[in-house]
Amino acid sequence: MSIGVIGAGAFGTSLAISLAAAGRDVVLWGRDAAAMAEMQSARENARRLPGAGFPERLTATGDFAEATAPDTLLLSVPMQQLETLLTDNAGTLAQKSLVACCKGFSLRTGEGPVSLISRILPQAQAAILTGPSFAADIARGLPTALTLACGDKESGRRLQEQLSTRNLRLYRTTDVTGAELGGGLKNVIAIASGVVIGAGLGESARAALMTRGFAEMTRIAQALGARPETLAGLSGFGDLTLTCTSTQSRNYRFGQALGRNEEFAAGTTVEGAATARAMLGVAERHGAEMPITRAVTAIIAGELDVGAAMDQLLARPLKEE
Ligand SMILES: NC(=O)C1=CN([C@@H]2O[C@H](COP(=O)(O)OP(=O)(O)OC[C@H]3O[C@@H](n4cnc5c(N)ncnc54)[C@H](OP(=O)(O)O)[C@@H]3O)[C@@H](O)[C@H]2O)C=CC1
Ligand SMILES: O=C(CO)COP(=O)(O)O
Secondary structure, three states: OEEEEEOOOHHHHHHHHHHHHOOOEEEEEOOOHHHHHHHHHHOEEOOOEEEEEOOOOEEEEOOHHHHOOOOEEEEOOOHHHHHHHHHHOHHHHOOOEEEEOOOOOOOOOOOOHHHHHHHHOOOOEEEEEEOOOOHHHHHOOOOEEEEEEEOOHHHHHHHHHHHOEOOEEEEEEOOHHHHHHHHHHHHHHHHHHHHHHHOOOOHHHHHHHHHHHHHHHHHHHHHOOOOHHHHOOHHHHHHHHHHHHOOOOHHHHHHHHHHOOOOOOOOOOOHHHHHHHHHHHHHHHOOOOOHHHHHHHHHHOOOOOHHHHHHHHHOOOOOOO
16 A cells, blocks of 8 residues: 655655555655655655654655555645645646645635645545644654544545554544644644743743633634534644644744744744634634734734733633633
8 A cells, every 4th residue: 555745844754754664655755856866865854854764665756746646645735835736736636535734724715725625626535634743753653643534434434544553543533624723723822822931921821821722723613613522632632732832843933932032944834824814814704703813913923012912812801711
């Protein structure tokens, strides 16, 4: 059984390593052919995931046709790149089983990854793999558990079997909207948590923010028809906990830099920044309130400093929990 992984960043590479170590034949594709040839000979992705050797069954390639020959493809490019990837390669991807391995919402349309796939390629089987799992941990063989969400129950079962490994334990759901929202929004709250810690506001404030952030996530999810239990699962609460408390998270570190008024490494993948903006548009269309997401958007845009953002959040009317 072979699997193609499209996108050779940290996450795609770590999934490819885990699957190949479990005996699947895996082809990992990246857009820089020279870098992929180098990876194939060095047996390591030295740029994005240094120190994690490739198992024998993993092939790195710059040949898109080779990587897309399998029926099941994991799409692991950053969220804002997904739409172009799908439209540019619609002919090749149209009949495949496509598992989105990215977290976020499109700035252009407000759609999550599965919604994008389903609209652009209605014949494809679309699913999402999301949950608390740092690429470095997966690549080292440390235990992780994630949510595999697929609207079609039988396809979800098949993908769960195909993609579970010794250190990737997949739980299945049909609530795709809930899984998309949990994975996308936890990054926004992680930025906010980083801001709070970076600005020296303390761990009690972070716990308050995580809890109210979770309430905000659940509120918009319910407005969009997701099941609250999905948000309380790995893709929501689980990933929120991991990302808001670990300096391994790029979203959290980006927030810390904002809170300290420091520069942050340009070119780093920080999905929560675009997602915050995208979700504000979605929330407005559904008449939902997202005060933390609004504050994060304004801080990133330089329209609000951290003190003023806190004043705004704390000045909201007192209410029942
Ligand atoms: N890293 C992690 O621990 C986890 C990440 N994720 C999610 O995985 C997704 C990818 O993140 P991650 O792998 O960490 O990101 P990285 O920053 O490590 O890598 C991004 C990769 O995407 C490639 N890329 C960008 N645009 C395109 C494009 N148009 N076509 C093909 N390839 C492209 C880049 O290629 P190039 O090198 O040529 O620029 C690069 O290899 C994100 O949505 C993230 O939220 C999920 C769970 C864990
Ligand atoms: O999603 C992740 C862990 O589950 C990775 O988080 P960052 O993208 O913030 O590094």
